[in-house]
Amino acid sequence: MKLSRRKFLKSGAAGIAMLSLPSVASADADKIKIGVIDTYSGPATIYTYGARNGFKLALSQIGYNVLGKKIEVLYRNSRYRPNIALKMAKELVLSEKVDFLVGTISSAAALAVSAYAKSVKIPFFDWIAMSGKISGADGHRYVFQIEVNTDMSGKAMALAAAKEKYKRYYIIGSDYEYGHAIAESFEKNLTGLRKDVEIIGKSWFRVGEPDFGPYINAILIKKPDAVYAATGGRDMVPFLKYVNFTGLAKKTAIFDYTATDTATTEALGDSMPDGIYGGSPYYFYYPKTNQNKMFVQSYKEQFKKWPVFTSPNGYITGNLLIKAIKLVGAVDKERIINALEGMSISSPVGKVYVRAYDHQLIAPVYVGRTKKTGKYPFATAADIVTIPGDELKIPISEVKRERGL
């Protein structure tokens, strides 16, 4: 086969790639490296900075040092794109040789990184993404869900709604994984608790929808008793702004998980309508335990901001990891995972624990209604009801069924 002379050299340019990449890390023993992948641009930042700061607080409280080993944390911005998050996870594991992976507000990214973590046997802690599949259907030995997931939060909102007198519900939500998952869980639990409840309509808007007019108008026409809004991190604020200036909140009750969370109320300021039912795994002003007061005080000191619902998740993740490493006495991943299974820890929201079977954090949810009390320049949650984690957790038989075992 005569190789034609002229052009074929050019297609051999693969050689240019021969120069070896500046792989930084050498896996020295006296350092613990943690890789954090999350979305650090755009609207998600009000939640992702919260988790990161909680994590930093936990590590700074032990001077970034455990068992004489220095802790180094590397942050990567995956810009909400799953394939970029996966690529960064590979870079952190293969090039930086990190011992643990932490991250992601986006459920799609969490699932992708979790699958990769399983293949390289590196523990991955998901601290914001709430999809039930992370610890449920797609759960495995190397993933930990340090966040109340959609099954639990949907159930919490259903428990709160069941106490009220509303019968005709309209469901509206962001058209992606989180929106569908939490709306499904809410509907399943509520119709289970209250046989008289009826879902009179559903509609889904695109993430980043600029104009909610038609969607709110459709609700006004159907005149429901109450609306369940499954709005994710990127649509929460614009949606509630629309609810405010169309006066929808005055005409119908509204349930929206994390609507009462400080990140949301602070962003909306005085355009946050009163009386919105919201659930959140944490408020900086509730529970009124002194551990929470100390957490809030040192958080505000270090970051000049109120902690949001993701801050304790970061804090708990850090403390769980430190406690496990100290218990095991070495950076031995398999033994650390065994130590973490069933481990309980005291936290700003009281005693919480990691369920052994599916590595799901069992923590409470506090449901209240938004109210501008004037104490802060933003609304806070009023008449808060605590729903303990054990009441929210999904039976292990259900998890087994989801995993098809």
Add this chain to the structure above:
Amino acid sequence: MKFNRKVYILLILIAAALTAPLVLDSYSILVLSEIFVTALFALSLNLVLGYGGMLQFHQAVFLGVSAYSYSLFVLHSGSFIIGIVLGPAVAVIFGTVMGVFLVRLSGIYFGMLTIALGQLVWAVVFKWYSFTGGGNGIPSVPLPGFLSTSTERYEATLIIFLISAFALYKIVNSPFGLLLKATGQNNTRAESISVNTKVVRLTGIVLSSFFAGISGISYVIYSQSVSPDILYWKNSAEILVACLVGGIYTFAGPIVGSAVIILITTIASQYMEYIAFVLGIILLVSVLFMPDGIVGFIKKRIGDGIAANKRYQ
């Protein structure tokens, strides 16, 4: 057989690429296999863009459709070989169906239709939650046994790239290749020498979708996961940038362009935040000062060089 300097260099490069896993650390190997996947994908685009003169603004559809077909088929039925064949086959079906409509248009209209059709496929894959996994895509896609280690996966992407690139090189320099180039450069003149330009352009689109389909399989081998992102138009724009930076009127341009873009983004992402900004500047400079791309620029330099010393001989 008389080999000359250029072919020797090529053989050395291929040998070096084949033996890379012995020398380089596993992350560099991963980046290299990403380069081979992207380079093949860029070559498939350039068949219609540089040679065929068609504004294909959404080539990622064919890669995505092939990757998804393989993943969904293997998840449900498990037989890898059929999955590997199915990927490019489905890509060719999409290429043909879209091509039949695309060849009726030209220029901007052709480009806009590629975006409209491509985004239609993205929207369906993104929304068909029950079948394609919607926004989550398929986080982990099973691969055949012989591709279990990262080195095996690397060699697979390399060999797929070498064979496909060689085939594409042969096609570009074949009689059909000549007619495709002719049609791309002057459609009226091609018609007046009895070239059935619609059929030639359609064949070009179908061939390009076939090779994009192969790069879809190579992509799944490299990333082991698929998400709707790979079908989004921005993914097609990024590969268009790679082709232009490398040089769309040369064969090796897309390969060099892909290597440069991936190396820069990979290295930059370890140190800085704003990778898109870097890419934007590179594209701006290429468009304004190096429209023929890196390879085109070098070729002109060598060309002038040879012409210059000819005059002095």
Add this chain to the structure above:
Amino acid sequence: MDLSIVASYLLIGISRGMFYFVLAAGLTLILGVLKIINFAHGSLYMLGAFFMYTFIGIAGQGTGAFFLSAVMAAITVGFISFIIEQMLLKHLYGKEHLMQMLLTYSLVLIFGDSVEMIWGTDYYTVAMPKLLSGSYHIFGTYISKFYLLFLISGLLTVVLLWLYMYKTKLGKIARAVATNRSMVEALGINADATFMYAFVIGGVLAGLGGAIASPAVNITSQMGDSIIIKVFLVVIVGGLGNIWGSLIAAIIFGISESFGVLIFPRFEIAFPFAIAAIVLILKPRGILSK
């Protein structure tokens, strides 16, 4: 559905359509005159919103301040378009359209990140001016006053564009250039001036679009992405370069979307792409073409 509900949806649909038209008009003007797709149109829309945020910060919260800031934001984006055209695009006029389009795409990448460098990665939102917050109780339902803003700016765009295209010398030349550029140059008229004006007007309209949308959306570097794909489709259906075609197409899209919430199944997001593909295949010159 009784008449008042249909009427409420028509009103919302038309005002949404007007918003799309503000963006589509600029894009199709550039397409008609320069024969290129301005991929950076979405980034200019985003810049409009960011400048609006900055000017509102300076001008304050009053309704007058809102409109002044909107105009200022639009003009600033127009000025940026002027710089882009004169410093960058102008050098490529002789070259292939692909090069010009890739230049606009490089701006998408550059603006996306520079916005985060300048304004930071936090996200911003603009308070709704008092005059526009709340809603009217008409047609038996609540129509938010915010739509007034869309309607006014849409009508304003229609009038201004009509004046420019039919009443000014440059506008007439622009129309001539859109139909047959070589003929215009053969007559010794400098087409480049019309390119500059078309690109700047396109920028002003994109900036205005961003400014008027700012109270309703998250102002972030990704805000341009989803809306711009929709505006592309409006331009296709209206006919590339056909401003009045894009007006009709924008209203059709607005109405079909606002009714879509009630009727379309979950695949609603795929419909606009399908419509655009069909129109391109059957009537490439758009719905108004003969």
Add this chain to the structure above:
Amino acid sequence: MLQIKDISKSFEKFLALSNLSFDVPEGKITALIGPNGAGKSTLFNIISGHLRPEKGKIVLKNKDITGLSPHIISSLGIGRTFQIPSLFPKLTVKENIMAAYIVRNGKTFKFFGIDRKSEMAADSIIDKMNLSEVSNTPVTSCSYGVGKELEIAMAMATNPKLLLMDEPTAGIPKTEVGNIIEKIKLLCELEHITVFFTEHDISFVLSIASKIVVLNQGELIFEGVPKEAMESSDVKEIYLGKDA
């Protein structure tokens, strides 16, 4: 060879051709003359299939070819050269010619290897048209004259029965015109190709054409031998103005 049967064509309001009828004899050189805008190029585009007439028929050797797509008409034996050389800019001179042969030899869908036959045929035409020195240079870097000659070479490569030549001497310096005339005669006598060309320079036409067709504003003014054309008052009227 070719019959034009009452062809009419209008662009919106402008009437380019109105029921035009004449025929082009086989084996001869026929000239189509008339002032600019008389409809010469429009007629050529209709014959070659790039435009569709509203009314009338084009018949090639008693086969109706009206409305067929350009590549089919070309494959039926109608070659074409353009007023401004329209070639494949980035391809070399040899590749331009080879393209025509590849189609002719039915090798359009040969995806691998080389078409030896087309290469040799192209080389022979290049020698015949003494273009060998520029054979491997891309057309963009060739002179205007080479472009004109390449047009003729490519036309010959398609082995046409009828060759439409749109102003073959346009842009050629006076000294070179003789060379082009020789080439056209060579095409007609040696290769037995019927030539039908447009021109607005009367003197060149008289020396070469055996039949002349004169158009003005889309209407047929005169059809016949060159000698008669010179005497016909209508022809003089268009060219020399009213008071001639």
